[in-house]
Amino acid sequence: xxxxxxxxxxxxxxxxxxxxxxxxxxxxxxxxxxxxxxxxxxxxxxxxxxxxxxxxxxxxxxxxxxxxxxxxxxxxxxxxxxxxxxxxxxxxxxxxxxxxxxxxxxxxxxxxxxxxxxxxxxxxxxxxxxxxxxxxxxxxxxxxxxxxxxxxxxxxxxxxxxxxxxxxxxxxxxxxxxxxxxxxxxxxxxxxxxxxxxxxxxxxxxxxxxxxxxxxxxxxxxxxxxxxxxxxxxxxxxxxxxxxxxxxxxxxxxxxxxxxxxxxxxxxxxxxxxxxxxxxxxxxxxxxxxxxxxxxxxxxxxxxxxxxxxxxxxxxxxxxxxxxxxxxxxxxxxxxxxxxxxxxxxxxxxxxxxxxxxx
Numbered sequence: 001x002x003x004x005x006x007x008x009x010x011x012x013x014x015x016x017x018x019x020x021x022x023x024x025x026x027x028x029x030x031x032x033x034x035x036x037x038x039x040x041x042x043x044x045x046x047x048x049x050x051x052x053x054x055x056x057x058x059x060x061x062x063x064x065x066x067x068x069x070x071x072x073x074x075x076x077x078x079x080x081x082x083x084x085x086x087x088x089x090x091x092x093x094x095x096x097x098x099x100x101x102x103x104x105x106x107x108x109x110x111x112x113x114x115x116x117x118x119x120x121x122x123x124x125x126x127x128x129x130x131x132x133x134x135x136x137x138x139x140x141x142x143x144x145x146x147x148x149x150x151x152x153x154x155x156x157x158x159x160x161x162x163x164x165x166x167x168x169x170x171x172x173x174x175x176x177x178x179x180x181x182x183x184x185x186x187x188x189x190x191x192x193x194x195x196x197x198x199x200x201x202x203x204x205x206x207x208x209x210x211x212x213x214x215x216x217x218x219x220x221x222x223x224x225x226x227x228x229x230x231x232x233x234x235x236x237x238x239x240x241x242x243x244x245x246x247x248x249x250x251x252x253x254x255x256x257x258x259x260x261x262x263x264x265x266x267x268x269x270x271x272x273x274x275x276x277x278x279x280x281x282x283x284x285x286x287x288x289x290x291x292x293x294x295x296x297x298x299x300x301x302x303x304x305x306x307x308x309x310x311x312x313x314x315x316x317x318x319x320x321x322x323x324x325x326x327x328x329x330x331x332x333x334x335x336x337x338x339x340x341x342x343x344x345x346x347x348x349x350x351x352x353x354x355x356x357x358x359x
Contacts, residue, residue: 012125015118019329030327034349036340037331039165039195039307040230043277043343048266049228056262064258071261074268075236079208084241087248088256092194092222092235093119096159099218099237100127101250103156103188111150112159113142115166115335117192120159129156140301140309140336141169144179151187158183161192162207163199166331166338168303172203173210180211188243190218194235195305197226197278198285204304208238215240225306226278227267234260281306285341291351292339295358311336322357323350 018037025033068088076083089095096119100110106128112120114133124131132155134147141164151158160179163170171179183189191207205211208219218239224230234256237247267274288308293300299311312319313335320332328350331338339350 033327035329037329046270052262052266088236090233092220097123104129108156109154110157140167148182163304167309168305170204170304173205192220194222323353326353328353
């Protein structure tokens, strides 16, 4: 039989989303399960967003503004850049894929830490490029020196996930300064800052403020996390105009929907509420971190995100299954378990499940 798809994609792992809460609740015969697996914020949409979405639906039969002019102008004003440097897309993960397509031809390389965001190997393969995975440090963070050493003449793109998903660790200003100085000027450095709003360590730089004017630096942000728009799919990047122009050429047409654009405008009116919600998450993050350490989980790193990393290694799958048996969904990986910070009550339920799940 004639093959209709690329053979090299057979070995590509599928992206694994967090488990459906309704399915688990039905299996367990309980009213409601708790999902702490997908790094969502637990507080519902920001005020004004549902109303903006409802109003936008009145024109859902029309194509959205493909240039996203109004929202790009708004984001540019917020972040102190010109609109020609802003590109929006269907979440920051889609923009990461577009960056790979805009920079790489078959045989080119993309360098990233591992374990890091699980979409990186997928989007690299889809672009026809070659993954160069650099192991994390013993402290579960990026080894930037080793990543710089891994760059070759074939390297076109480097992802730095800061804070890192799924470990929550973050690289600091002095480390990034040395790394950016070591990377050749013809290699694009993508600072993936999806969780920037949860950073409390002042030694972790804001990539846009600190490095945004460098020609080979792109900063990725999302409205899925702190801004509570995960279900509406809107991310943005800020790059130099020549890079942003090329990325816009490879975007899927009309991929920033009329609903997402309206919701983003409404969300941006709620910056104070976002800060209030992030403060709650940060307090709970610190409480959960202390609690799991007291339960005997060794080597839990300080998180700068809205989740906590439990380096349980070979015990990860069993721990995840044991939590699910108690109605709490977490996210096991081969190296550890990522636990999203929820409401205080949800976190209490997780800690009770963890106490039972750990020996």
